[in-house]
Amino acid sequence: MNILQDILQAEHRIRPYIRTTPLEFSELLSKLTGGRVFLKLENTQYTGSFKVRGAMNALLSLTAEQRAKGVVTASSGNHGLAVAFGLHTLKMLGVIFVPEDTASTKIAAIRQYEAELRFWGNDCVITEQYARSYAEQHEMVYVSPYNDQHVIGGQGTIAVELCRQIEDVDVVLAALGGGGMISGIAEYIKTVFRGTKVIGCSPEHSPVMAKSVQAGQLLDMESLPTLSDGTAGGIEPNAITFPLCQRLVDDYMLVSEEEIRQAMRLCIEAHHLLIEGAAGVPLAALLQTPARFREKTVVVVLCGANISMETLKTIL
Numbered sequence: 001m002n003i004l005q006d007i008l009q010a011e012h013r014i015r016p017y018i019r020t021t022p023l024e025f026s027e028l029l030s031k032l033t034g035g036r037v038f039l040k041l042e043n044t045q046y047t048g049s050f051k052v053r054g055a056m057n058a059l060l061s062l063t064a065e066q067r068a069k070g071v072v073t074a075s076s077g078n079h080g081l082a083v084a085f086g087l088h089t090l091k092m093l094g095v096i097f098v099p100e101d102t103a104s105t106k107i108a109a110i111r112q113y114e115a116e117l118r119f120w121g122n123d124c125v126i127t128e129q130y131a132r133s134y135a136e137q138h139e140m141v142y143v144s145p146y147n148d149q150h151v152i153g154g155q156g157t158i159a160v161e162l163c164r165q166i167e168d169v170d171v172v173l174a175a176l177g178g179g180g181m182i183s184g185i186a187e188y189i190k191t192v193f194r195g196t197k198v199i200g201c202s203p204e205h206s207p208v209m210a211k212s213v214q215a216g217q218l219l220d221m222e223s224l225p226t227l228s229d230g231t232a233g234g235i236e237p238n239a240i241t242f243p244l245c246q247r248l249v250d251d252y253m254l255v256s257e258e259e260i261r262q263a264m265r266l267c268i269e270a271h272h273l274l275i276e277g278a279a280g281v282p283l284a285a286l287l288q289t290p291a292r293f294r295e296k297t298v299v300v301v302l303c304g305a306n307i308s309m310e311t312l313k314t315i316l
Helices: 003-017 027-033 051-060 064-069 078-090 104-112 124-137 149-155 157-165 180-192 208-215 241-248 257-271 277-288 309-315
Strands: 023-026 036-041 071-074 094-098 116-119 141-143 171-175 197-203 251-255 297-302
Touching (some): 078 104, 094 104, 104 116, 124 141, 149 157, 197 277, 277 297
Antiparallel strands (some): 023 036
């Protein structure tokens, strides 16, 4: 498995279909930490999240025969939305499974692309297992939200852009769900900036990957409700992202729901940027221990902006 090669191929393959997202310097966060803090605005990406990178790369990597049979995916929302966007753009057919408690905003957004949407289970890992078996039964290709080399490769293009936008970086803070995005970012950025530390950030209510790495094995953990629904839920057994996170992620930080809420509010108020809970997680980690980042160049990846009006009201 050569993730770096996948990233380089993805950079050429998906570039016509995605945005180069801005890297914005934060005066406020730099003053709060005593460092130089930049925000990578994946919340401005097509579909409102970074997920379109991995989804498009996976779809564009399919053979003509595979495309004709169609694809199946499972998602808590953003990956499903990204696949729906890709299916619409490439004029392909597919089925998108989401957990029954998926945010209404994400469901409505998926339906805008006229994708076939089905509900199954109340945890991402259960939905993923069912969707994978459905794909096998119907001889369709399953596209995992994270447990897929092409998805990781596509998401690694965040780092390709980042390395063009900044001269050096000491620390990258990114949300940690199934580990696809952070694995792709870390794989590429560590080949360009050798000393960069990559920190995976999770909500205390759903720290499955962080706790699994700590335990040395994938854990079957129950997740509590969290504002960071994009990173919530279990992880597939034998996920390829687990050894990647073990090898590439330097540290893990957990944040409370109140810390996520405060970080989201600060981002909206100070930067006039709408972000969802998963994007609030790495920002909350930065604010949790600001002294840790003193005199360092830090990039916080704001991974998405897909938040429901109901949740936004509770934040504000």
